[in-house]
Amino acid sequence: MLFNPKIVSFALAACVALITTLSVSLVESRPEPLLVCGSLAFASSSVLIYSALEFLVFRxxxxxxxxxxxxxKKDFKVIRDNLGNNANPLRKLNEExxxxxxxxxxxxxxxxxxxEFRREFLADVSHELKTPIFAAQGFIHTLIDGAVDDKMVRDKFLAKAAKSLDGLDALVQDLLTLSQMEIGAIKMHRERVNLFEVTEEVFEQLEEKAASRRITLKFAKQTDTQAWVRADPQRIFQVMTNLISNAIKYGNENGKVVVSFITDKDYVLTSVRDDGQGIPPEHLKRIFERFYRVDKSRSKDSGGTGLGLAIVKHTIEAHRSKVSVTSKIDKGTTFSFKLERDATLVRIG
Ligand SMILES: Nc1ncnc2c1ncn2[C@@H]1O[C@H](COP(=O)(O)OP(=O)(O)OP(=O)(O)O)[C@@H](O)[C@H]1O
Ligand SMILES: [Mg+2]
Structure with missing residues (x-):
């Protein structure tokens, strides 16, 4: 209560009135002028001191x-305007x-x-590493425990152990690539590349995989065959491989995967479309996260680790662009991204 602005200003105004009256009493001894002088000093200083205290300090x-x-309450929605120019030091302090x-x-x-992310990541990595290690360990121990004597069993178990270790190797390679991309240790060696030619090679490599599901790999009718961009050829080969192999894995049996390139003035738009089961909307935002799978058991059956799209995202971002995805349940999914068009082509042809 003592620091109420009214009480403080009345106390200070009384002091000012007293000092003024005492000073005036040195030259004037009549009580009326002294009373008037004291009252005026009290009234005016109480108003002034009150306003100063109220507006500059207490408010x-x-x-x-x-x-x-x-x-x-963690409510930080306040507009901070001209913080540097504020004349009132208390207000400035408040805003600071x-x-x-x-x-x-x-x-x-x-x-x-x-x-939270670190915790999840550690749990995921340990889980993913555990699976192939346990499998290989199991086969090798069974061989040591005697199965090695049966030639048929030995060859079969050795092949299975080798397959598990190959999977482990692929997983570690992908993880290494991702972490190096994140710390910027992998530089993109950008050069002139024709995305159409890169994709023809990817088609060739994935032909068997597509045939096993009777899926046709093809280019869209209106595709540009001169899809020249500035990009790292190896990395882009990996991007196209990951997207097309996903389209094969999650596409419809007897279906098709269609790739198209549309060339604009400054960029080439690439899209990879399948006619598969699609991705539910609530998963769309998360599929680029490491180890994220929509249907854990299904994608695991098809040998996925959930790193393919994370690598795609990082690679395209390292090319200063973004990957986008649209999907409709039971209709299919389309992944697309833009890459800087190679300008030298304009002169050549
Ligand atoms: N074309 C697609 N259609 C439907 N779902 C897809 C498609 N592409 C990706 N997904 C979903 O997104 C998840 C993440 O894809 P990603 O390529 O990162 O991992 P993966 O294919 O499971 O494993 P990896 O690519 O490492 O072998 C997949 O598990 C799958 O559920
Ligand atoms: Mg994949």
């Missing part, structure tokens, strides 16, 4: 309390505290998210 202190309240707290809170939230 700002109240704001500091309301900011503390907001901080407690608010900005600092908002920044720190954001950092804490980011760290919590990172911690």
């Amino acid at each position: 700002e202190i109240k704001k500091i309390y309301s900011v503390i309240d907001k901080v407690k 505290i608010f900005a600092y707290t908002a920044r720190k809170q954001q950092e804490i939230d980011d760290l919590k998210k990172l911690e």
Whole structure:
């Protein structure tokens, strides 16, 4: 109560009135003028001191309390205008505290998210590594325990152990590629590449896989065969391989995978379309995350680790672009991305 602006200003105004009256009494001894002088000094200084305290100090202190309240409720929606030019030091202090707290809170939230992500990632990696290691371990122990004497069993188990270890190798390679891309250790060696030719090679390589599901790999009718871009040929080969092999894996048996290139002035738009089961909308945002699978058991059966799309995303981002996906249940899925068009082509042809 003592720090109520009214009480403080009345107390200070009384002091000012007393000092003024005492000073005037040195030259004027009549009581009336002294009384008038004292009253005027009291009235005017109480109004002035009250306004100064209320508007410059107490109002700002109240704001500091309301900011503390907001901080407690994590409500950081405040417009901070001309922080640097504010003449009132209390207001400036208030805004500085608010900005600092908002920044720190954001950092804490980011760290919590990172911690959560790290925990999930460690659990996923251990799980994925465990599966092939356990399988290979099982086959080898069975061989040691005597199965090695039977030639048929030995060859079969050795082949299975080797397959598990190949899977493990592929997984570790993918993880290494991803982490190196994330820290920027892999530089893209961009050169002039025709995406059409790259895709023809990918088609050739995946021909058998597609045939096993009776899927046709083809280019769209209106595709541009001169899809020249500036990109890292090996990395883009990997991107196209991952997208097309996904389209084969998750596409319809007897269906088709259609690739198209549309060339614009500055870029080439690539799309890979399948007519498979599609991806439910709630999964669409997450499929580019490491180890994320829509249907865990199904994609595992087809030998996936859930890293293919994460590699696609990082590679395309390293080419300063973005991958997008659209999908309709039971109709199919289309992945697309743009790459910078190679300008030298314009002159050549
Ligand atoms: N064309 C597609 N149609 C339907 N679902 C898809 C398609 N492409 C990807 N998905 C879904 O997204 C998930 C993630 O794909 P991603 O390529 O990253 O992993 P994967 O194919 O399971 O394994 P990997 O590519 O590492 O062998 C898949 O498990 C699958 O559920
Ligand atoms: Mg895949």
